[in-house]
Amino acid sequence: LAKTVEDDLYKQAYTKDSQRIMIHLNAGLSADTSIAVNKGVDGVGLYRTEVPFLLQRSFPSEDEQINQYRSILQTYPEQTVVMRTLDIGGDKPLPYLTIEEDNPFLGWRGIRFTLDHPEIFLIQVRAMLRASIGLNNMDILLPMISGIAELDEAKSLVERAYQEVANEYDGELRKPRLGIMIEVPSMLYQLHALVDKVDFISVGSNDLTQYLLAVDRNNSRVASVYDALHPAVLNALKHIIDSAERYQLPVCVCGELAGDPIGAILLVGMGYRSLSMNTRNVAKIKYILRHVSANDMAQLADDVLAAHLSAEVRDKTTLFVEHHG
Numbered sequence: 001l002a003k004t005v006e007d008d009l010y011k012q013a014y015t016k017d018s019q020r021i022m023i024h025l026n027a028g029l030s031a032d033t034s035i036a037v038n039k040g041v042d043g044v045g046l047y048r049t050e051v052p053f054l055l056q057r058s059f060p061s062e063d064e065q066i067n068q069y070r071s072i073l074q075t076y077p078e079q080t081v082v083m084r085t086l087d088i089g090g091d092k093p094l095p096y097l098t099i100e101e102d103n104p105f106l107g108w109r110g111i112r113f114t115l116d117h118p119e120i121f122l123i124q125v126r127a128m129l130r131a132s133i134g135l136n137n138m139d140i141l142l143p144m145i146s147g148i149a150e151l152d153e154a155k156s157l158v159e160r161a162y163q164e165v166a167n168e169y170d171g172e173l174r175k176p177r178l179g180i181m182i183e184v185p186s187m188l189y190q191l192h193a194l195v196d197k198v199d200f201i202s203v204g205s206n207d208l209t210q211y212l213l214a215v216d217r218n219n220s221r222v223a224s225v226y227d228a229l230h231p232a233v234l235n236a237l238k239h240i241i242d243s244a245e246r247y248q249l250p251v252c253v254c255g256e257l258a259g260d261p262i263g264a265i266l267l268v269g270m271g272y273r274s275l276s277m278n279t280r281n282v283a284k285i286k287y288i289l290r291h292v293s294a295n296d297m298a299q300l301a302d303d304v305l306a307a308h309l310s311a312e313v314r315d316k317t318t319l320f321v322e323h324h325g
């Protein structure tokens, strides 16, 4: 089995009935730029730029950031790297920036922080754009968007950074595609408003679960309440894929659920065709998908979406996996 799983690592992902599933990597550490992991994946679905920020003693300069970003972009010259703008705060405080709040997860994090510090945001987006010159394989992703006004404000800053870098550069600067994370539940009711504003969306099931269930994703006392297989979470995910199809918005899931066997089966069953996961899960998920048909997964998803309890979801999906060997 180990050998088969390893073989699968280098192949593109298909379901048993030949549906192509795009498998992307979640990255953030420079270790992820190693050649060994980049074979057989369809690019980087989520590059968490806060990781290089966390490893520094102070805010990295534009040139320092360019070096970081360029090394990941160079690792995937033929594919796309989705670079997320800084998502600090919440569970990711920067050692050189003290933010004291009663409710950090509901506070100054992600896009909220960078919109209040446009100088930090502009330097970062400039660094991303400059790093991508000549490679042209970068998309930009905005974290923690909770409404359209934030998106408009962030877009105008991205546009400003683009104009600045384009003016400084002699050649033609490719405009990156722009997307947002769907991870704050309010956005479930604003998907129609995204149609002319973004090129793609990426579902952050980690935060979406946390905010839908009002449960801290890192608090062990309430760990049993944090359940991405809660029927409400699954129905939210179904609503997102149905809306994305209706509005023709390209969509990927980059939360942990995408790299979990039960999660991946249910997501593909709901209709998702693009998953982004940690390196260690790639071979396992490809192996599982190869042995199950998308049709069967769709039937399972229909069945499970009607469940009232997470336990039912888990039992039904586990039985399904056993049945499909």
Ligand code: PEP
Residues within 6 Å of the ligand: 046, 048, 087, 183, 203, 204, 205, 206, 207, 208, 254, 255, 256
């Ligand atoms: C998520 O929230 O699901 C996500 C992918 O982002 P992060 O885990 O970095 O918050």
Ligand code: MG
Residues within 6 Å of the ligand: 143, 183, 204, 206, 207
């Ligand atoms: Mg998140």
